[in-house]
Amino acid sequence: MTTGERIVKRRKELGLQQKDLAERMGVTAPTVSAYERDVKTPKLTTLQRFAAALHCSVSDLVDVEADTPTEEQPPAASPVERVGAAMNQLNATGQAVAADFVEGLAEVPKYQAQREKPPEGT
Numbered sequence: 001m002t003t004g005e006r007i008v009k010r011r012k013e014l015g016l017q018q019k020d021l022a023e024r025m026g027v028t029a030p031t032v033s034a035y036e037r038d039v040k041t042p043k044l045t046t047l048q049r050f051a052a053a054l055h056c057s058v059s060d061l062v063d064v065e066a067d068t069p070t071e072e073q074p075p076a077a078s079p080v081e082r083v084g085a086a087m088n089q090l091n092a093t094g095q096a097v098a099a100d101f102v103e104g105l106a107e108v109p110k111y112q113a114q115r116e117k118p119p120e121g122t
Contacts, residue, residue, distance in 0.1 A: 003035075004038035006062070007061060014054065018033055021053055025050065047062065
């Protein structure tokens with residue numbers, strides 16, 4: 001069951017219309033509808049607002065099992081692996097542009113990896 005389906009189920013259990021839930025959350029009925037139809041994916045803060053308005057917990061609205069890694073699911077890719085996979089989808093021109101961009105980021109101090117300072121006197 002999707003998050004949207006869980007929201008609809010809980011809303012109906014409470015006998016609420018979309019407009020009622022929207023009022024409780026301070027949003028519009030079309031916004032609630034978009035979440036219920038899974039057109040929009042709620043961020044954690046939005047899930048917390050839904051849970052408060054529906055008098056339930058966030059875990060009641062999400063499929064915790066789907067987000068829990070299992071042996072069948074591969075581990076999440078590292079940022080370097082993600083960049084490599086994306087680079088493989090680009091043609092030579094795109095790869096050159098991406099490489100220039102990454103090299104530019106590497107020059108920005110706040111994005112630089114912290115390197116160990118050599119011992120003094122070396």
